[in-house]
Amino acid sequence: MKPLDRPEPGFHLSAFAASQNRDDREPRPVSGSSSPGNPVRAPGAVRLAHESVVSTWLRLPPTVRGYGLPIGASLLVAAVVAVVEPGFYRPANLHVVMQQYAVLGLVTLGQVLVLLVSGIDLSVGAVMNAALITIALMNHYNENLLLLSLVLCILIGAGVGVTNGLLVSLRNVPPFAATLGMTACVQGAILVYTKGIPAGNIPTALRPIALDGIGIVPFSLLICLAIGLMVIVFLSRGSYGRTIYAVGRSPEVARRVGISTTAVRVSAYMLCGVFAALAGIILSAYVGYVDPAIGGTYNLQSIAAAVVGGVSFIGGEGRPAGALIGALFLLTVLNVTTLSSLNPFTQLIVQGVVMLVAVSLFHLVKRSSIA
Amino acid sequence: MSRQSVPRVFSRSGTGFAVLAAALLALTACGGPSGTPGAKTYTIAFISQGTSNSWAAQLDAVARKAAKADGVKLVYFNGQGDATKQLPEIDTAIAQKPDAIVLVPLGGAADTGPVERAMSQNIKVILCDSTITSQNYTSLVTPHAETAAVPLAQWLADKMNHQGNLLYIGGLPGNTTTITYDQGFNSVMQKYPNIHIINGGNANYSISTAKQLAATAIASGKTFTGAWGVGGEAVTGLMQALIDAKVSPAPPIGGAAATNGILRLAIENKMEVASLQFPPTSSQVCIDTAFKAVKGETVPKSVNISELPQYGPILPPLDKYYKPQFSDDMYVGTDSVLTVDELKALNLVK
Numbered sequence: 001m002k003p004l005d006r007p008e009p010g011f012h013l014s015a016f017a018a019s020q021n022r023d024d025r026e027p028r029p030v031s032g033s034s035s036p037g038n039p040v041r042a043p044g045a046v047r048l049a050h051e052s053v054v055s056t057w058l059r060l061p062p063t064v065r066g067y068g069l070p071i072g073a074s075l076l077v078a079a080v081v082a083v084v085e086p087g088f089y090r091p092a093n094l095h096v097v098m099q100q101y102a103v104l105g106l107v108t109l110g111q112v113l114v115l116l117v118s119g120i121d122l123s124v125g126a127v128m129n130a131a132l133i134t135i136a137l138m139n140h141y142n143e144n145l146l147l148l149s150l151v152l153c154i155l156i157g158a159g160v161g162v163t164n165g166l167l168v169s170l171r172n173v174p175p176f177a178a179t180l181g182m183t184a185c186v187q188g189a190i191l192v193y194t195k196g197i198p199a200g201n202i203p204t205a206l207r208p209i210a211l212d213g214i215g216i217v218p219f220s221l222l223i224c225l226a227i228g229l230m231v232i233v234f235l236s237r238g239s240y241g242r243t244i245y246a247v248g249r250s251p252e253v254a255r256r257v258g259i260s261t262t263a264v265r266v267s268a269y270m271l272c273g274v275f276a277a278l279a280g281i282i283l284s285a286y287v288g289y290v291d292p293a294i295g296g297t298y299n300l301q302s303i304a305a306a307v308v309g310g311v312s313f314i315g316g317e318g319r320p321a322g323a324l325i326g327a328l329f330l331l332t333v334l335n336v337t338t339l340s341s342l343n344p345f346t347q348l349i350v351q352g353v354v355m356l357v358a359v360s361l362f363h364l365v366k367r368s369s370i371a
Numbered sequence: 372m373s374r375q376s377v378p379r380v381f382s383r384s385g386t387g388f389a390v391l392a393a394a395l396l397a398l399t400a401c402g403g404p405s406g407t408p409g410a411k412t413y414t415i416a417f418i419s420q421g422t423s424n425s426w427a428a429q430l431d432a433v434a435r436k437a438a439k440a441d442g443v444k445l446v447y448f449n450g451q452g453d454a455t456k457q458l459p460e461i462d463t464a465i466a467q468k469p470d471a472i473v474l475v476p477l478g479g480a481a482d483t484g485p486v487e488r489a490m491s492q493n494i495k496v497i498l499c500d501s502t503i504t505s506q507n508y509t510s511l512v513t514p515h516a517e518t519a520a521v522p523l524a525q526w527l528a529d530k531m532n533h534q535g536n537l538l539y540i541g542g543l544p545g546n547t548t549t550i551t552y553d554q555g556f557n558s559v560m561q562k563y564p565n566i567h568i569i570n571g572g573n574a575n576y577s578i579s580t581a582k583q584l585a586a587t588a589i590a591s592g593k594t595f596t597g598a599w600g601v602g603g604e605a606v607t608g609l610m611q612a613l614i615d616a617k618v619s620p621a622p623p624i625g626g627a628a629a630t631n632g633i634l635r636l637a638i639e640n641k642m643e644v645a646s647l648q649f650p651p652t653s654s655q656v657c658i659d660t661a662f663k664a665v666k667g668e669t670v671p672k673s674v675n676i677s678e679l680p681q682y683g684p685i686l687p688p689l690d691k692y693y694k695p696q697f698s699d700d701m702y703v704g705t706d707s708v709l710t711v712d713e714l715k716a717l718n719l720v721k
Contacts, residue, residue, distance in 0.1 A: 092616075093590035100583055141721075196428030199698040199718040211615055283579060288611050289632070290699065291578035291604070292424065338587045344541055344573045 073308075073358055074329050081332065085339045093335070095216040099286055101331050102210070102220035104301055106279040108309075108327045109224075109231050109320055110272030111302040116235075116248045117268045118315030119168060119175040124276035124302060126186035127157045128295030131280025133190050136200025136290045143203040150206075153277045160186060161273025165266030183299075190292065198292045202284050210286035220282045227275070231320045244268060248316030305330045308358050329358065413471070413665045414444045415658065416464035418457065420475045420500075421450035424576065425700035426603070426628070426651050430475065430500075432717055433708055434654035441662045454478030454545075461485040471495035471509075471661040473654070479547045480504050495664040499657035501547040510670045512657045513551070514677035519647055520555025520627070522684040526645045527597050527625035534565035535596030538588050538622075540581050540609055541573035542601030552601050552627055569593060574605040581608020582615075589616045600626040603633060603702070606646065610636045632699025634689045645686050650704030652681055681707055696721055 081088045088094075107124050114121045131153040138149035160182055167178040190198070210220045235241035246254040247264045254261055276295075283294055309326025311318030333354045337347040417434050420427040431447070438445035448464050450457035454477040462485055464472055472489055476482040476498055483503040489496050495509040502511055531537065537560070542549030560566055571588040574581035581604055589595070589612055598613075600606035606626035610633065613621045621642045626633075629646035637644040653676045664670045676682060681704050685692050692703055701719045714720050 087591045090590060090592050092592065093587065096586045096590040099586075191422045195716070195718055196422045196431075197425040197698075197700050197718045199700055199721075287579045287582050287608075288615065289578050289582075289607055293577050294579045296575075296577055296580065335587055338572050338584055339591050341569045341571075341588075343570060345544065347572060 071325060073361070074325055074332070077329060077332050077336075081336050085336045087339050088332075088336055091216045093339070095218065097331060097335050098213075098216070098221045099210055099218050100335075101328060102218060102224040103279045103283045103286070104298070104305060104327045104331055105221075105224040105228060105324055106275045106282065107298050107302040108305040108323050109228055110275030110279075112306050112309075112311050112318065112320050112323045113231070113244065113268040114175070114272045115303075115306055115311045115313065116244050116315060116318060117265050118248050118251070119265065119269065120179065120303065120313075121161075121164065121269065121272045121276075122176065122179040122299045123160055123164060123182040123186060124272065124279075125295030125297070125299045126183040126190075127160050127273055127276040128280030128283060128298060129190060129292055130156050130160075130186050131277045132202075132284040132287075132290065132294045133194060133198050133200070133292060135206065135281065135284050136198060136202060137194070138200075139203045140200045143201075143205055146203045146205055150281060153281055154274055157273035157275075157277025157280075158270050159273070161270035161276075162266055164273070165262075165269035168269070169262040169265045194292070198290050200290050202288050202290065206281070206285045207288055208285075210282050220285070223278070223282070227278075228320060228324050235320055240267075245316050250316075301330065302327075304355060308355065308362065310362055330355070412442065412444055413662065414446060414467075414469040415661050415665070416446045416448060416467060416469040416472045417654075417658070418448040418460055418464055418472060418474045419450050420477060421452050421457070424452065424604075425630075426702060427452065427475075428717060429702060429705050429709075429719075430651035430654045432713065433652050433705075434473070434658055436709065436713070437655040437658035441658060443658070443662055443665075445658070450475065450477055452477070454481050458482070458485065461489075465489045465492065465494065468492070469494060470665040471497060473497045473499055473657045473661050475499045475654075476501045476503055476547065478545065479550075480545075483507075495661060497657050497661045497664065500653050503547075506672075509664050510660050510672060510674060512653055512660055512674040512676055514548075514649065514653075514682070515675045516551045516555035516558070518675060518677040519649070519682075520552045521559055523625040523627075523645045523647060524556045524559035524599070526684070526686055527599060527623055528559055528563050528566060530623040530643065531566060531597040533563040535567070536593050537566050537568050538571050538585065538593075538595045538598040538609070539568050540571045540584055540598070540600045540605040542605065542627075543575050544573055549601050556599060556601075566597070569595070574600070574602070574608060576602050576604045578604045578608045578611070581605040582611045583608075585609045585612035586616065589613065589618060595622045597622050598624045600624065602626070603628045603630045603646075606633055606644065607636070610640070610642060610644070613642070614640050629685045629692070629703040630699060631694060631697050631701045631703060634685075634693040634703065635695075635699060637687075637689050638693055643687050644689065645684060646703075647677075648681065648683050648685050648692070648704045649677070650681055650702045650707065652705065652708045655708060 110124060111121055134153050134156060135149045138145045164179050164182055167173040168175050208219065210218055213219045235244060243254065243259045243264045246259055247261045251261045280295060287294060305327035306318065306323040308329055309323035311323050333351055337350050342350065415438060419431050435445060446467065446469060448460040450460055457477045458481055461474065461482065465485065465488060472494055474482065474486065474496060479502060483505045486496050486503055487505060487507050490507050498508050498511045500513055502513060542552065560568060569588060572584045574584060581600060585608055598609050600609045606624060609624055623643040625645045627647055628649040633644060633646055636642065656674060656676055660670050660674060685703060694706070697706065697714065698719050698721055701714065706714060711720060
């Protein structure tokens with residue numbers, strides 16, 4: 001049972017805000033973990049070592065604990081990478097990583113918002129495809145319509161997001177089914193419109209967004225980080241953030257304190273759609289060619305990045321900064337396995353194992369924090 | 372039929388009835404599948420790769436045209452570019468009891484069971500472009516590694532002077548076309564131990580994935596004296612990565628089916644690319660083979676389409692193959708079977 005499922009009489013939003021971050025709660029005495037009511041089976045020495053580690057961990061400030069694992073994991077990966085694949089730190093490779101990170105980072109930010117309201121969005125890939133097709137077809141013969149096509153991409157993303165949000169909130173369609181259905185609709189619309197053959201052109205004027213930048217930092221990464229900063233600030237400081245967490249933790253309680261859960265959910269899905277459209281625009285600029293399956297793997301990658309970064313599937317838990325670090329972790333693993341020139345099948349195993357270890361570690365540490 | 376039951380227009384005179392009878396006879400004679408009066412109209416279930424990419428769309432268009440020309444009824448089943456989605460479509464097709472099935476297999480192992488079920492129900496099964504893990508089918512229409520990938524791989528090895536790093540971007544694991552091309556590629560490269568194959572990963576027939584993989588490999592600092600991509604998407608992604616990384620001179624690239632876009636990129640950026648004229652016209656051969664099989668004619672167990680005149684290596688200089696009036700997505704040679712109007716209907720004409 002989540003702490004807010006049973007509100008105290010007189011509960012109001014400010015009280016919720018004060019308790020919205022579970023990691024802010026005072027840690028319980030470590031001795032509780034080895035009390036008779038909560039037996040620990042480890043033998044003496046191991047148990048003491050475990051308790052010492054947990055105790056040290058719990059004494060850290062909440063912010064450090066919140067970001068500790070993703071940052072720690074990233075630092076660990078950075079150290080391992082320096083030994084295993086030093087080519088990773090070549091400026092040219094870092095430039096490529098940043099280009100690819102800008103796309104995954106944006107999609108992950110949107111996915112975080114949806115996950116925080118207990119949802120999931122499996123239509124981000126389709127929105128990215130729609131963005132590319134829109135740009136390619138509107139700029140087929142000349143590039144005068146570039147700006148208009150970009151606005152249309154954002155509107156399509158927002159429209160898909162709003163529809164998802166309304167389906168989930170008003171029709172009580174499970175988020176998985178609603179967004180999967182929306183994927184089919186968007187892909188179907190693309191096929192009807194293009195007859196299965198997406199002709200067109202990615203305007204050269206769009207390409208500097210992804211290819212150029214300041215030094216080795218592409219403009220696309222700056223866009224991603226700027227949006228990421230805004231999301232972090234809005235979620236941690238503003239009332240919007242509090243309502244997002246409130247709806248994710250307990251919609252019923254949120255409703256009782258006067259939050260429009262529908263508006264909050266719809267806004268989260270809408271922002272997710274907009275971010276996916278932006279990611280689609282940036283990826284189109286990066287690829288520079290009409291590929292109707294451009295968003296292919298981003299549904300699962302964005303969810304994986306968010307989960308690795310500490311965002312919970314059950315809603316109301318996690319931070320966008322953690323998810324951004326999770327995305328960096330994921331992309332680093334993908335990049336290093338590619339650089340390693342391993343057999344692609346082996347690459348998949350390595351990626352899978354590293355992901356599983358990261359997620360398991362996160363949950364282990366989180367459980368220790370709550371214990 | 373009594374005279375009273377005959378429509379009034381015909382009851383006045385026997386002339387009208389005779390004209391109608393003659394017209395019906397003429398229609399029957401002309402409209403039968405083989406021009407034989409009273410001949411049966413055969414039904415062929417076409418289980419496609421489906422609405423997944425421009426290759427599949429062109430393959431479907433050619434199949435429909437071939438069926439119309441042969442006078443067979445074509446029932447279309449959409450594989451949606453996914454082996455798991457294609458499987459139930461095969462079962463649905465079998466349940467319709469068609470005279471023949473033309474299947475573009477997306478999963479060689481997965482499709483084996485349904486194909487064997489169809490064969491046990493005396494339905495002719497023609498495998499198109501790709502195969503299954505059994506010999507229990509009527510005919511297999513596909514390219515052969517020796518005649519498809521080998522000339523391209525040999526060209527690439529020669530261009531590399533049989534040494535150096537070769538960046539390899541793969542296709543779709545488990546896909547039999549990918550396996551066929553890999554066999555051809557490996558059979559050549561294993562002769563040259565000084566060619567070091569750097570495996571960049573599988574692009575799964577996605578341009579963006581290929582570009583990302585190739586960009587990462589290029590950024591690693593390794594020098595490549597050659598590159599290979601399985602499929603037009605992999606080659607396109609490879610080329611985009613080399614262009615954007617401003618690699619000059621770009622290493623020679625070998626790969627599979629040639630699109631108009633690959634030729635355009637190569638010409639515009641002065642890149643040396645060897646690809647295969649491999650238009651998605653195999654569906655025409657598949658439908659024709661199925662039609663012959665249902666008529667009772669003997670059909671070969673295996674048809675090597677890469678030996679047909681529409682197929683063959685496209686080696687530099689590429690100018691003579693590039694057709695600027697068509698879009699990037701047109702596979703070189705498709706215009707040999709589809710008219711300009713038909714290509715226009717597929718968004719393939721600029």
